[in-house]
Amino acid sequence: MITPPHDTARLGLARLRRRAFPVAVVVCWLVWAALAWWTAPRAADQAEWDRDLRADRVVTWSRADGWATDVGAWGRRPRPRYASEGSMVVWSRPDGQVRYASVGAPDGGAPYGSDPVDDPLAQAAGSRGGVAPADRLAGAAGLLGAALGLGWLVVLVTGPPPVAGTRWYWFWIGSLPLGVGLLAWLYRERWRGDVPSAGPRRTGWAGLGWLLLGGLVLSATVAGLGELLGDYVVPAW
CATH class of the missing domain: 3.30.720 (Signal recognition particle alu RNA binding heterodimer, srp9/1)
Structure with missing residues (x-):
């Protein structure tokens, strides 16, 4: 069946909007990261x-x-x-x-x-x-970080049901340090939100477990990179 041109244009516009949101958030996160690092x-x-x-x-x-x-x-x-x-x-x-x-x-x-x-x-x-x-x-970095965190929480609560995990799952994942969890949610639920989950949605308990494990891994990774590259490249936040 051939899709009418106007339907194709509408689908293309919807896909563009889906892609524009994660790109804008990533740009804001990069600005925040640069300010916080500096x-x-x-x-x-x-x-x-x-x-x-x-x-x-x-x-x-x-x-x-x-x-x-x-x-x-x-x-x-x-x-x-x-x-x-x-x-x-x-x-x-x-x-x-x-x-x-x-x-x-x-x-x-x-x-x-x-x-x-x-x-x-x-x-x-x-x-x-x-x-x-x-x-x-530093004040600008703090405001931008707060805006990103609050905006993510509003979208998580008021937006459509997540695909890969429950809202509680993504709440805990989103609490990972340095906005890493927000980027994970952004990639899976916004960039690839049209891809069905391969299994049942993950629960809040799974998210809490990943938060604890991910926090330890991130802390160890940052500490290791700091030892390897020095304090100037990887500040000890």
């Missing part, structure tokens, strides 16, 4: 801290004694645990990147340049007003 704190040493001070590459700085643990599933930039007597200094640069280094406590007799409280160059850097480029970029 603004992630990277380890440095005291020498780099001193060089950035003298080259006027310190926009903001603060002392801390470590990092807060509430990073979140979308790899939000970790927050320093601010402490005036902390042995770590965290600073942002004009290019929007963040560095941190261990320089010793303020009363530890550390060399010139390592104590921002006593260093006039650091005092000048720390007195600058406005929002640092690193904070603006």
Whole structure:
């Protein structure tokens, strides 16, 4: 049977709309990933801290004694645990990147340049007003990540029933770190949503199991890549 031209055009338009949505989401995810990667704190040493001070590459700085643990599933930039007597200094640069280094406590007799409280160059850097480029970029990444996560949840709840798994299954899968679960849902349920499932739909319990296993695998993979490629390429989020 020959399909009428107008039906063919309608089917082609529907297929185009199905393809446009996942492509748009992937583009947004790539933008988020680039922003989050760029603004992630990277380890440095005291020498780099001193060089950035003298080259006027310190926009903001603060002392801390470590990092807060509430990073979140979308790899939000970790927050320093601010402490005036902390042995770590965290600073942002004009290019929007963040560095941190261990320089010793303020009363530890550390060399010139390592104590921002006593260093006039650091005092000048720390007195600058406005929002640092690193904070603006990290804020944009946070908003984009929240919009992607919320948008995915709305589509999951209000959209047509998923093909490969129940809504609870995809809810747990979508909770995988760094948006990996969202990409898996996008590929199976949107890019290949017209392909029937080979078996019964997976349940929420299966999704929870894959979340626990996938979280461990992703954490180990990121840690391994960090050891192999270095902190700059794979920041320790």
